[in-house]
Amino acid sequence: MRHQKKTFFLLLGMTLLPLVSWSQQQPLTPIRTLDEALKLAQEKSPSLRQSKERALKTQQTIHQILAGRKPQASVRASYTRLLNGGSGFGGGGAAGGGAVQNPFPVLLQNAPPGAQPVQLPAASRAEATPTPTPPASSGGFGSGIDLNQQSVSLSISQNLDLAGVIKLANQLGDLELEVQVLDYQRLLMDTKYTVRSGYYGLLRTESLLKVSAAAVAQSEEALKVARSQFNAGTVAQFDVLRAQTQLANNQQSLISARNQVQLSKNAFANSLGVDPGTPVELAAPTQMKEKEPLPALEEAKLITTALAARPEARQTEISLTKAAKNIQLYGKGLAPSLAAVLSSTYNPNPAFISNSTTGSLSVALTVPLSDGGASKAQAEAARSDQRAAEIQKEQFQHGIKAEVQQAIIAVRDAHERAQTAWGAVEQAREAYRIAQVRFREGVDTQLSVNDAQTALTQSETNIVNARYDYLTALARLDRALGKE
Template sequence: MKNNRFNKLTAMVVGGIMTMSVAGIAFAETMDVNIDDCIKMAMENNHTVKSSIDDYDAALWARHAARRQHGPKLNWTSAAQRVGGRGYDKIHVNALYSNTVAVSMPIYSGGQLEGSIKAADLSLDASELSVEATKQNIKAKTQSAYYNALNCRNQIKVNQDAVKNLTEHLKNVNAQFDAGTVAKSDVLASQVQLSNAQLSLLSAQNNYDVAIATLNNVVGLSSGTELNLKDELGYVPYEISLEQCSEYAQQNRPDILAAEYKVKIAEAQRDVAASGNLPKVNATVSKTITGETPFSEDDGPAEAFSSQNTWYAGIGISWDIFDNNVTQAKVKQAKAAIEKAKEAALEARDTGDLEVRTAYLNLTSAEKSIDTAKVAVEKARDDYKIAQVRYSAGVGTNLDVMDAEEKLVAAQSKYYNTLYQYNSSKAALDRAMGIMVDLDVSKFQDKLAKN
């Protein structure tokens, strides 16, 4: 009885899984996309891009807060107190209420507010540059994932052709074996070769599925979305010199410019720290009402003692003549931060130069290999045809055919890998150079020069 219940439960679970699987396949979304479509989706959906935009929004509000510090402030203070003692007992007062409304505005801050505003302005620019750098990184990542998927699709075609060729070859071997012209070992060897090719095809198909899932992840789609890639891996010669690429990167990479901005931010923060050595001047207007009842004066006999209606307007000055060298320590700390920012800016330039050089060398290496790999495919294809003809004529061996077929698969795979390496290196070089996605950095170059 228990076994029957278990069997029924198992059948229901398996049936449910099968139903879900079939339904999942039936309703799987298929999209026709090219590389531009994928880049556009990545800019709209990628979480890293969205996070960088959130950082920019935070910097925008930080600048807003810094600028508002320079304006007037309206403050209301209210208090309710229980009072006692001989003086209050004589006039029969046991509670006091006070309300003060004050308007204050900074007149001179010793450079503190100005430095904070400048630092916030520069931080906003640096954040905008960081958004552009993030978009460039995600664009390159999207391109690489797209090219990898194209390469995996090509590898499937290579392995499908191999299975087809070896299937035809096995038919030929079986026919010759039936005719008594070849040994059983040729049949067995051909079967093993075909099985290996089928396994390679399964592996290639799995690699393609993983590549599509990875591309979906980058562009912000569900990992199970089926994509029909409309492009093919191709070759467009690259005609810009390494020196031109490096020079462009040093002038236009957003992360390099952002690092330079951070030096200026650190300098502004030094000015904020140094403001502790200078006086602060504020203008204030205030009105205070105190009495036995909230928000009003008293008209009773205790008025002279317990109530008041006062106001004042004036300028206040505060100056820490001696603060036990706290300001001096803050200034030195800020100067150290400046030096650190300068080193980071130099490192950003060195890193940019290295990335450009690496991507360029990888690009040129792949470019030099494309023609050679293409010729190798043609020679391997001719060699395979010759091996087949020789085997059918009885003057070649089965080993010659299988060896030629392996070389053909290797040559085709190498050719497509080379195309992938070339295109992915081109994408990496664009990113290393700082090729624009959305933001023209020239205005930031001008602003940096003025600061």
């Protein structure tokens, strides 16, 4: 009962949430925050909307099954014209239901010619009284009956579900509905992880664009210094050429980074289920702290949490229950069935009976003797499904455990790389500053400045990747744990 109530409210939320928030979201409204993106994806995601429709369809199927428990009623009205009513049942008669009845039957006289002999008068006795001839009848049996016959009948039937087939089918429907709701939850978790990873991926590309822009600015400044030094005669033209080459390479990276941002925005909007042209203007996120502590990652505890919370784990349990109930259901293929039928007919002008209203109550018991082995085959197939469900349960448990373990490794890896990158980027900045000073003083070459700048750009790229790898790994861990 608890699961059924939870399923009902989850399904109700699935139905109402998009309807409530649909009108609040304006088309082509810029996407700025992660919360806005998550809300939009929950409303517009095609996979979530299709999953909701599958759950609603399953609910209607359950209603269809439950209809078998309720009385079935029907009303029938008819009008009949007795075409051979002139002679009743003694007339020309109809050959059968499909034959054409003769509306003009051959009517013969009741007394054939010559049936009454001539009586001669006798003188010795009184004049004999002739025997009167009876008048010819205008028709046979049924003469005078109204040829227009109307009737209205009401029939109510009730399946008594003697074998409990409808009850089992209803239970299977409830289980299937719970599977559909759990599948919606699974897709919702996948969607949220996709949105989070896409959000962090877009922030990554924007951060890398800033790194590329900074590298171009540094190269332009280095080229300016090299030309100044060359004009002063303190460096060779080779240093100017190296500075120009470095600037061109960094400009190439900047162009690629700028286009990658546009591609990421387009892909991010499309992943939300909205127009890919929807503007995306993400707010600057909270930066990862240099000494941010690693969260507690107790593997055994997290695996236990995941097995209890993941919708996939619950779905495997339901699949086993469904298989067991299918075995019971198919085992009832030869079970007896019992039905009661109550009917009543009203005829305002009955032709051959005295009562205008008639009624009947019947109870029918049906006992199948053989179905050719179909029920046995279906039960065996259900047992095969049960064994497959057991294999699937074990497979899903292993898969959930593997996802948790991999997510833990990814979090630790990104955290360690981020902590290392913090120190490396500070060292690279200092090395670049020293290389610039040495070049201006004429004790080093432009090649050293280029190498220092390249190392700095790589260090800044590493810290950006480590930061967003860490955030993405945390999102993956939440998904592996079944957090909504």
